[in-house]
Amino acid sequence: MGGLMVERYEKLGLKESLSRAYHYPIACEELSCILRNAYSKIPKNLQSLIFQDSLAAFRLLPQMQTQAAISAANGLLHSIEAALPKQKKVLAASEFKQAMVAQRRRRKVQPMVEGRSQLPQDILVHIFGFLDLTSLVTASLVCRSWSVAASDNHLWQSMHISFFGRPSDNPNIIRLTYGVERITFTPGNTTTASVDWRDAFKRAYRGISRKVTSQRGFCKQCNSIVWLSNSKCSNECFGKISDEHQIMPVSIKQIVDYVIEESIPSSDSDSDTDDSVDGSLFKLWAYPMRFGEPHARCGSI
Amino acid sequence: MASSTTGEKKILTLKGGDNEEFILEESLVLQSELLKNMVKEERVSSIPLPSIKSKTLVKIIEYLKKHAELTPSNKEEFKNFEKEFVNVVLEELLDITVAVNYLKINGLLEFCCQAVADRIKDKSVEAVRKIFRIESDFTPEEESEFRKETPEAFEGDLDDTTN
Numbered sequence: 001m002g003g004l005m006v007e008r009y010e011k012l013g014l015k016e017s018l019s020r021a022y023h024y025p026i027a028c029e030e031l032s033c034i035l036r037n038a039y040s041k042i043p044k045n046l047q048s049l050i051f052q053d054s055l056a057a058f059r060l061l062p063q064m065q066t067q068a069a070i071s072a073a074n075g076l077l078h079s080i081e082a083a084l085p086k087q088k089k090v091l092a093a094s095e096f097k098q099a100m101v102a103q104r105r106r107r108k109v110q111p112m113v114e115g116r117s118q119l120p121q122d123i124l125v126h127i128f129g130f131l132d133l134t135s136l137v138t139a140s141l142v143c144r145s146w147s148v149a150a151s152d153n154h155l156w157q158s159m160h161i162s163f164f165g166r167p168s169d170n171p172n173i174i175r176l177t178y179g180v181e182r183i184t185f186t187p188g189n190t191t192t193a194s195v196d197w198r199d200a201f202k203r204a205y206r207g208i209s210r211k212v213t214s215q216r217g218f219c220k221q222c223n224s225i226v227w228l229s230n231s232k233c234s235n236e237c238f239g240k241i242s243d244e245h246q247i248m249p250v251s252i253k254q255i256v257d258y259v260i261e262e263s264i265p266s267s268d269s270d271s272d273t274d275d276s277v278d279g280s281l282f283k284l285w286a287y288p289m290r291f292g293e294p295h296a297r298c299g300s301i
Numbered sequence: 302m303a304s305s306t307t308g309e310k311k312i313l314t315l316k317g318g319d320n321e322e323f324i325l326e327e328s329l330v331l332q333s334e335l336l337k338n339m340v341k342e343e344r345v346s347s348i349p350l351p352s353i354k355s356k357t358l359v360k361i362i363e364y365l366k367k368h369a370e371l372t373p374s375n376k377e378e379f380k381n382f383e384k385e386f387v388n389v390v391l392e393e394l395l396d397i398t399v400a401v402n403y404l405k406i407n408g409l410l411e412f413c414c415q416a417v418a419d420r421i422k423d424k425s426v427e428a429v430r431k432i433f434r435i436e437s438d439f440t441p442e443e444e445s446e447f448r449k450e451t452p453e454a455f456e457g458d459l460d461d462t463t464n
Contacts, residue, residue, distance in 0.1 A: 130418035
């Protein structure tokens with residue numbers, strides 16, 4: 001039972017994710033959430049594993065030169081202080097302090113490696129959600145990190161919808177969408193990802209390509225939580241997003257439940273109500289609710 | 302540690318990155334999902350926010366206060382305030398946006414992101430790089446391919462970098 005929990009936790013691959021700058025903040029947030037919600041319920045060996053990973057997160061902090069990384073590490077420290085016994089708290093706090101000192105020193109040695117504006121990916125995607133087509137294309141050509149953010153599948157899905165309407169509104173698009181889907185469902189044709197909205201948009205409009213998205217999803221095929229890369233299961237098991245929902249976007253809460261109870265995230269479990277109870281949840285699929293109401297989102301809380 | 306109370310209003314201290322302290326009513330910070338959780342779960346009376354500069358925190362608190370006073374009758378005034386709020390140098394706006402994202406103040410985040418997007422809109426790639434002080438990290442081959450594929454993105458006035 002405890003062994004399985006450890007196994008599921010290890011499947012999350014947090015340790016490896018921490019070393020990647022673009023996954024670091026999310027990995028920290030997941031660790032945080034597990035600490036807060038589940039630390040007291042899990043077996044000793046998993047507790048110590050999670051503690052070690054938290055320390056590792058702090059040790060890696062100096063390499064991360066982004067504000068998001070510092071924020072995430074700071075959040076992790078808060079969770080550690082809330083959940084762990086005193087001795088471990090002290091150890092973690094001193095590790096964090098050292099990391100911050102090293103981080104600052106490193107920043108002084110190599111000031112502004114990539115200019116002043118190394119914005120975290122999640123914020124970039126959010127910002128790009130307000131751009132028109134031309135500006136979005138421009139943004140994607142600025143630098144690599146912007147290019148990745150500007151390729152976010154949801155951005156292009158909403159771009160597609162705003163240009164061509166929802167599939168049912170426009171006979172042309174029905175054809176296009178069906179075309180894409182038919183390819184996806186054809187057995188044997190495993191090279192085509194499900195709907196790549198940027199690509200679909202490009203076909204419908206003729207633009208440019210280059211696609212990456214990275215978030216968390218649950219892959220039914222390999223029964224684990226994976227990073228979504230390029231809308232495919234990162235374990236390379238051929239599971240594809242929205243291909244019969246092989247990979248489902250999951251919230252952090254669902255990740256915690258998965259580790260503790262092996263509860264398999266289901267698409268109809270209403271995570272919205274959970275979110276309002278525990279606002280610390282990070283909405284992994286934060287953008288789809290905007291579709292069709294592009295003007296309703298400014299200025300109100 | 303219990304929250305200290307004066308009268309009926311709970312008071313909370315926020316500590317910015319440069320150790321400057323800000324004392325404000327707890328009800329104000331509830332607009333931030335992050336702080337709301339900290340206050341609710343841990344009953345703290347002082348929250349250190351080392352990653353946020355005091356200057357940024359001042360701005361955010363200013364917004365929280367204004368937003369708390371928002372009523373149907375002063376909507377216009379609030380709109381003007383918002384406009385002025387994001388009318389700052391880009392660096393400051395980005396600091397605010399990152400901090401607001403961290404604090405999870407949703408309405409303000411939308412507004413800040415819109416403001417940043419406005420500074421990208423209708424500019425050439427070079428102009429955006431200059432404004433955001435970003436060096437291209439594409440290879441020369443990639444760069445020339447972009448220029449061939451989407452020449453219009455590279456056209457435009459380079460001097461259009463006011464902000």
